[in-house]
Amino acid sequence: MQKKIVSEIVNLLKQLPGIGPKTAERLAYYILENESLLVNLAKELASVKEKVTKCFLCNNFSDTDPCIICSDKNRDKKIICIVEHYQEMYAIEDTGSYKGLYYILGTAIEPLKGKFPKDLNLDRLINRLKNEDVEEIILATDLDTEGEITADYIKNTLKEKGFDKIKFSRIAKGLPYGFEIEYADGMTLSYALKNRVQV
Ligand SMILES: [Zn+2]
Known part of the structure; x- marks a missing residue:
């Protein structure tokens, strides 16, 4: 079960530029081991879609x-x-x-x-x-x-x-x-x- 959870996170992290499978795995374990980081990351990522928009003038x-x-x-x-x-x-x-x-x-x-x-x-x-x-x-x-x-x-x-x-x-x-x-x-x-x- 735990391996499955880790591999799901690894698969997501691998989609980021410059992150290979080894780094993704290291990051996944690091995030899981640091509870406050995990909670804050999850919270920020969940709300970012609503908070962030692209400026209609410059795309910022x-x-x-x-x-x-x-x-x-x-x-x-x-x-x-x-x-x-x-x-x-x-x-x-x-x-x-x-x-x-x-x-x-x-x-x-x-x-x-x-x-x-x-x-x-x-x-x-x-x-x-x-x-x-x-x-x-x-x-x-x-x-x-x-x-x-x-x-x-x-x-x-x-x-x-x-x-x-x-x-x-x-x-x-x-x-x-x-x-x-x-x-x-x-x-x-x-x-x-x-x-x-x-x-
Ligand atoms: Zn702008």
């Missing part, structure tokens, strides 16, 4: 809609920074050097992983651009092949849709290939944003 996870960033009157609404995932938005937020708004794609174009241009959900961004007076879009996808393809696709699509007065910029060139925003240190990331180039 939030308990308010629009999120705290989109509804902040002190932010510069003329700049939107497009990132692949919300972790990257938080990495940029942590630098404290960016005061514009965001749009989170949720993915880059990665055909090998079954992610195509339609998965970027650009329609919502396009609707937003029609209603807002945006002057600049910072394409802050990763500096790898997928990130470059995604940045080019977004720029070309938005230009085709008639947003040709918007200035498009890319986080600094010259950074190493494969530069990942999520893992960059604050200084490098601030540099990458400050030294963005028009594309």
